Amino acid sequence: MRIGMLGGTFDPVHLGHLRSAIEVREALGLDKLHMIPAPQPPLRDTPQVSAVQRFELLKAGIGDTPGLLADDRELHRDGPSYSVDTLSELRQQYGDKVPLVMVIGFDAFLRLARWHNAEQLFDFAHLVVISRPGYQSPWPEALKELVGNREVSSVQSLMHNTHGGLLMLTLPSLMAISATYIRERLQAGKSVRYLLPESVEQAIFKYGLYQIDE
Incomplete structure (x- = not known):
């Protein structure tokens, strides 16, 4: 069995998140990928929609997609959400x-040395970083020290061990969809069709999320 964790604010979840989750699961041969909303991300602004709503x-977005799990474990903690605590729980499980x-985007990876108990x-x-084609940015010195010689070049090499490796992974259909862009369109009363799963769009309008109150 191979298990993955993909955390984020999912504010709101969109097709870019979900397509990436499917492609990561396929590329790594994961049996389960836990998608875990963060109620209060330590290094980001507080989301405008509650963690329970997100x-x-x-859940609505994932539906019955095989291998993807909406996991609410971080919603039951007080204070900031730390990935190291979630990984510890999953390891015990x-x-x-x-x-x-643990799967993260390249932008988050560049800040990794600032994470709580990053070492x-x-x-x-293992850490799998979703890289963006044609996007190059130098690694901060603290990140280079943290990573050391952990990087491997293939999924096969990564999976020789149960933890401790780093793999940069480029997905075949990276979608340039931004949750910020979606929120801006909703607040402006513009269409978000085909940026979100239909089930998510319906729920947003049903409960009046992300929209300016009249």
Whole structure:
């Protein structure tokens, strides 16, 4: 068994998130990919929609997609959400013999050295970074020190161990969809059709989320 974790604000979840999740699961051969909304991300602004509502939108978006799980474990914690705590829980849940992978975007990866107990992340899991074609940015020195010689060049090499590796992964159909752009369009009363799953769009309008009150 291979298990993955994909955290984020999902504010709101959109087709870019979900397509990436499917392609990551296929590329890594994951049996399950836990998609975990963060109620209060430490290094980002507080989302304007509650964590419970964002989780419900995530569930609606995933629907019955095989292998993708909407996971609300971080909603039950007080204070900021730390990935190292979530990885520790997942490691306890699945045991020490299962490869565990945390998936993050390249922008988040550049800030990794600032994360809470960042050096412990590799004690629990591998790190897979979704890179963007044609986008190059130098790694900060603190990030280079944190990563060291952990980087591998293939999924096969990564999965030789249960944790501790780093893989840069380019997905075949990266979608340039931004949650910020979606929120701006909703607030302006413009269409978001084909940016979100239809089920998510329906829920947003049903509950009046992200829209300016009259």
